[in-house]
Amino acid sequence: MIFLQHITTDGERWDMISWRYYRDVAHIxxxxxxxxxxPVSDALPSGIKLRIPVIESSADTExxxxxxx
Numbered sequence: 001m002i003f004l005q006h007i008t009t010d011g012e013r014w015d016m017i018s019w020r021y022y023r024d025v026a027h028i029x030x031x032x033x034x035x036x037x038x039p040v041s042d043a044l045p046s047g048i049k050l051r052i053p054v055i056e057s058s059a060d061t062e063x064x065x066x067x068x069x
Contacts, residue, residue: 002054003034010046021052 006017014032015025032040035050 004052004054006050006052008038008044008046008048008050011043012046013043014040017050017052022055027055 004021006021008017014028018025018027018031021027030053031050032038034053035048038044038048038050
């Protein structure tokens, strides 16, 4: 699996990070699972290095113009 690295800023939340990378908050569980060193709390402290899994989009984009893919 390929990962991106994200370094938290003070006050970031899991849902914000999930939305930023996936445009879907349903991936919070996967993010927490891939980052057992990070606290599961309302807000994250700054400076934590998180592994962000790169996942394939499940959306069917065939036939869409390039700007909608």
